[in-house]
Amino acid sequence: MSLNEEVELLRKIPLFANIEPSKLKLLAFTSERLTFQDGQDLCVQGDIGDAAFVVVDGTADVIIDLPDGSKLTVDQIGRNAFVGEIAILCEVPRTATITATSKLETLRISKDLFFRLVNEFPTMAVEIMRYQAHRQDATNQLLTAANNRLRELENGAA
Amino acid sequence: MEKTIFGYVWRFSRQQQITMTVMSAVSLPFLYLFYEVPKTIINEAIQGIGVEFPLNLSEKLTFSILGLDIPLLGPFDVVIGQTPYLLLLCLLFLALVGVNQGFKFVINIYKGLTGERMLRRLRFELYSRVLRFPLPTFKKMSQGEIIPMITAEVEPLGGFIGNAFSLPAFQGGYLVTILTFLFMQDWRMATAAVALYPLQLWLIPKLQMRVNLLGKERVARVRRLSNKIGETVQGVQETHAHDTSNFVLADFSNQLFFIYRVRERIYRQKFVIKFLNNSIQQLGPFCFYAIGGYFVIQGHLEIGTLVAAIAAHKDLAAPWKELLAYYQMQADATIKYDTVVSQFGPAGMRGPEYQLLEPDGLGPLQGELAATNLTLTDDQDVAVVDGVSLRLPLDKRYAIVGAGGSGKDELALLLARLLDPSNGNLNLGGGDAANLAEAVTGRRISHVSASAFVFAGTIADNLFLGLKHRPVGAVAYTGEAAEQRATYVEEAKRSGNIDFDVDADWIDYAAAGVDDPAELRLAGLAALKSIGMDEEVYQFGLRGTINPGERVDLAADILRARTGLREHMAADPALLDLVEGFEAEAYNMNASIGENLMFGNPVGDAFDVEHLAEHEYVLDVLEQVGLTEQFLSVGYQVASxxxxxxxxxxxxHELFQQFSFISADELPDIQALLQRCDRANLAALPGEDRTQLMSLPFKLIPARHRLGLVDNELQSKVLEARRYFAEHLPAGLEHSVEFFDAEKYNAAANIQDNILFGKxxxxxxxxxxxxxxxIGDVVDELNLHDTVAEVGLNFTVGIAGSRLSTAQRQKLALARALLKRPDVLILSEATTSLDSATQGRIMDSLLADFEGRCLIWSVQRASMAENFDEVLIMRQGRLMERGSFDALRKSNEHLKELLESE
Incomplete structure (x- = not known):
């Protein structure tokens, strides 16, 4: 895939939709195009994070290690997903493991490049906030549902 | 060493000095004749004074002894006229010129060689003394001081030594000859000529004395300067870290100023001496013209005699000047000798026999290591180790525990015989350790400290260093090489140097328990493995190169690994995308256009990737396959x-470094270039612009840069160029590129790239x-792991091992100490740079290895002592208590404290 095709592809991702094409070209050129095979990890929970990924094609599972040693798949991601940004934004170890569930095409955006982009393009920062807010909302709903369920169970037990 | 330089010269070059002096003496009569002949020419042959022509030479050439005149020509009469007599004398003069110059030539060469040999001896002596200095000496004397002493400071001594005796003898004799000549002509005139010499002899030494003192000061100051430079180099990191460059510079400038001041004073004094000398010297001619002229006018003196006397006096000036210069040189040399030699005899220096002695039957040490009242005081008379008495049977493993400053590391150094005790004695295997040669302690004991040193060279050089005690096998030289070797030995003997052959095999295979170099390398790898450095060396091996001509088997093995890798990849589709192999008929999308074109690795600078666009042949190849315009166009697109x-x-910005097409400096140029060139007519670009555009596509890697510029047409043309490039490679360039060949080992690529054979x-x-x-799997399958690791042994470690990490250096030092299989292994916090997991592994491995042997380990943390047979607790230089770890951890309060503080 050539650079221009990649730029076209990036434009379709909401996160980058408002960024001018020449900058997208720089992003495409300087970020690494990485292919993961089915079963390979994009990142492993607990590792130090140095990059975020944009999924260009394919699917992956987001898995969290529970304290009891078991694994919980919390999300399934696909095309246009933006993952791995928490570790580089908050300087914390990876909060989840992401494992490819098919052949996965990604764009690997290094930490430096990511901060550069956010600094230069406020629209992108807003876009990331919006994205995070959506996630937050989704998580809240899940939390509420879980809470309700917990209460039901407690009440049932009582 | 001898107190004075004359003593030293006399002791080691007496015979040469005498020979030179004798040669000088023999040359003197000829010199006398050389002055006599011109006078005879003028007086007798030209003016005919005192002779009648025709002249019978038999009567003239007689040798007087005991009042009898013996004719030198025997009973034959040779009668010649005035002109032939003149010619004869002139020829004699010419012959004498030859003889005198011949003497000078021979004497000078002899002198030079004697001086150089003595200099070599002196340097060797000084250097060997450095090797015998007690270790604490190096706390006071830095390498910055030692280096100039052995190199620059003694250098002028060589010139002086050649002249030490012969110059005063020769020039003195010369002077006396001329003086005799003068006195025989006319004693009054001669007296007048030398009348002022006593004044000079009185005055000059007085002035010289002051110069000497200044000279001493200068030597000391320059030494301090070089010490400063050495220190700056070593501490440069601190200088930057604390922004003290200006302070350092100011200090240096200050030192330079004082050297300048001393120099200035020396110059003034020296030129005062010179001025006085020359002035006094010129009083001579004054006397000749005035007094001699008066005598000629009065008729008491012949004009010929006066002319010859003036000529002789002129010549008198030369030796007199030489003698005075010699006097100054001698003063200078004496200072240099004194100031250097006084530094090379520190108290406690070991004798030469300690190093050179090769004891017979070096058996393993047995019995015990016993110390009685072992005491070590530092230069402030503080006892660092204080009256330690202990007996350590050599079949146990001991840990020395103590806080920092407890003297545990010094005790380890004392036990290893690296430090001499100030008091008390050490008994090793039944003999007084003080009498043991380094050959015993250095081979039967290994000591590794926290700051073990790694020398420049390869890993193998460092690993096997502990086995190089003296050459074990002589090299068989033949023909010219044998002669050279004989000369080498002779010269070494002449200057008191060691004559061991540095090119011989020095490795004591038996000490490592092996028979030959191949086994030794395996033993080396085993030692590296036991301290956990084998994997790192294997990695060095993968990145190392070999000469397939010399290592045919290995090259063949690597080719098998190449095939093995291909098979693995073919069997697993997930692997197939990982490597794009080199194929002669296919374009490699993960390689640059330059690599695709050459289809090989450049050897040397001819096809340097950065300058391919400037290479005539490369440009020709592009032209031949019709790629030039396309290259320009691709270059233009890359640039824009x-x-x-x-x-x-x-x-x-780091992106400039990451994407190396164009550096930040070049970008404005390229911008300007793009503005001034016409895209439709790139072929018309002037030379430099053209080169700039042409150079860009060579670095283009389609899979990496994804610019979409390398289409099928370009690919097939590059393939065509690849074929053309190989087929038409001009003579002289065929060794400048090592082509990719699936069946052949590529000598220009490292082992990993050879196995990979692709990108x-x-x-x-x-x-x-x-x-x-x-690659690891393939290498293991073919049992090549050790072979590759062996190549890793040839990894060059850089200055003081700087290409290795601190941990790697420490591991290498440990492996080196193990390889010689010591009876006693002494470690002083030798694992401090390693992480605790590695430390633990190494300790377990060593404890197992030294079961029933002697291991003495001064540990950095008390808890590390747990698994040792016995624990020695050191506190404030004293041996507090010894016993088993379990017992002491309950009873000994100090150990408890140490364990708790961890």
Whole structure:
């Protein structure tokens, strides 16, 4: 895939939709195009994070290690997903493991490049906030549902 | 060493000095004749004074002895006229010129060689003394001081030594000859000529004395300066870290100023001496013209005699000047000798026999290591080790525990015989250790400290260093080499140097328990493995190169690994995308256009990747296959893309380094270039612009840069160029490129690239790790792991091992100490640079290894002592208590404290 095709592809991702094409070209050129095979990890929970990924094609599972040693798949991601940004934004170890569930095409955006982009393009920062807010909302709903369920169970037990 | 330089010269070159003096003496009569003949020419042959022609030479040439005149020509009469007599004398003069110059030539050469040999002896002596200095000496004397002493400071001594006796003898004799000549002509005139010499002899030494003192000061100051430079180099990191450059510079400037001041005073004094000398010297001619002229006018003196006397006096000036210069040189040399030699005899220096002695039957040490009242005081008379008495049977493993400053490391150094005790004695295997040669302690004991040193060279050089005690086998030289070797030995003997052959095999294989170099390398790898450095060395091996001509088997093995890798990849589709192999008929998308074109590795600078666009042959190849215009066009597109992408990035942005098409400095140039060139007519570009555009496509890697510029047509043309390039490679360039050949080992590439025979694909996750693992599998399958690691032994470690990490250096030092299989292994916090997991592994491995042997380990943390047979607790220089760890941890309060503080 050539650079221009990649730029076209990036434009379709909401996160980058408002960024001018020449900058997208720089992003495409300087970020690494990485292919993961089915079963390979994009990142492993607990590792130090140095990059975020944009999924260009394919699917992956987001898995969290529970304290009891078991694994919980919390999300399934696909095309246009933006993952791995928490570790580089908050300087914390990876909060989840992401494992490819098919052949996965990604764009690997290094930490430096990511901060550069956010600094230069406020629209992108807003876009990331919006994205995070959506996630937050989704998580809240899940939390509420879980809470309700917990209460039901407690009440049932009582 | 001898107190004075004359003593030293006399002791070691007496015979040469006498020979030179005798040669000088023999040359003197000829010199006398050389002055006599011109006078005879003028007086007798030209003016005919005192002779009648025709002249019978038999009567003239007589040798007077005991009042009898013996004719030198025997009973034959040779009668000649005035002109032939003149010619004869002139020829004699010419012959004498030859003889005198001949003497000078021979004497000078002899002198030079004597001086150089003595200098070599002196340097060797000084250097060997450095090797015998007690270790604490190096706390006071830095390498910055030692280096100039052995190199620059003694250098002028060589010139002086050649002249030490012969110059005063020769020039003195010369002077006396001329003086005799003068006195025989006319004693009054001669007296007048030398009348002022006593004044000079009185005055000059007085002035010289002051110069000498200044000279001493100068030597000391320059030494301090070089010490400063050495220190700056060693501590440069601190200088930057604390921004003290200006302070350092100011200090240096200050030192330079004082050296300048001393120099200035020396100059003034020296030129005062010179001025006085020359002035007094010129009083001579004054006397000749005045007094001699008066005598000629009065008729008491012949004009010929006066002319000859003036000529002789002129010549008198030369030796007199030489003698005075010699006097100054001698003063200078004496200072240099004194100031250097006084530094090379520190108290406690070991004798030469300690180093040179090769004891017979070096058996293993047995019995015990016993110390009685072992005491070590530092230069402030503080006892660092204080009256330690102990007996350590050599079949146990001991840990020395103590806080910092407890004297445990010094005790370890004392036990290893690296430090001499100030008091008390050490008994090793039944003999007084003070009498043991280094050959015993250095081979039967290994000591490794926290700051073990790694020398420049390869890993193997360092690993096997502990086995190089003296040459074990002589090299068989033949023909010219044998002669050279004989000369070498003779010269070494002449200057008191060691004559061991540095090129011989020095490795004591038996000490490592092996028979030959091949086994030794395996033993070396085993030692590296036991301290956990084998994997690192294997990695060095993968990145190392070999000469397939010399290592045919290995090259063949690597080719098998290449095939093995291909098979692995063919069997697993997940692996297939990882590596794009080199194929003669296919374009490699993960390689640059330059690599695709050459289809090989450049050897030397001819096809340097950065300058391919300037290479005549490369340009010719492009032209032949019709690629030139396409290259220009691709270059133009690359340039404009780069300008578009990078134009508003700050010049120091890391992206410039990551994407190496164009550096930040070049970007404005390229921008200007793009503006002034006409895209439709790129072929018309002037030379330099053209080269600039042409150079860009060579670095283009389609899979990495994804600019979409390398289409099928370009690919097939590059393939065509590849064929043309190989087929028409001009003579003289065939060794400048090592072509990729699936069946052949590529000498210009490292082992890993040879196995890979292709490019790791861009854009595959964790490609490098997965390929590394894959190569590891293939190498293991073919049993090549050790062979590759052996290549890693040839990794060059850089100055003081700087290409290795601190941990690697420490591991290497440990492996080196193990390889010689010591009876006693003494470690002083020798694992401090390693992480605790590695430390633990090494300790377990060593404890197992030294079961029933002697291991003495001064540990950095008390808890490390747990698994040792016995624990010695040191506190404030004293041996507090010894016993088993379990017992002491309950009873000994100090150990408890140490364990708790961890």
């Amino acid at each position: 893309t780069m300008v578009e992408l990078f134009a508003d990035l700050p010049p120091d 790791v694909a861009y854009g595959q996750a964790q490609a490098a790790e997965r390929v590394g693992a894959l």
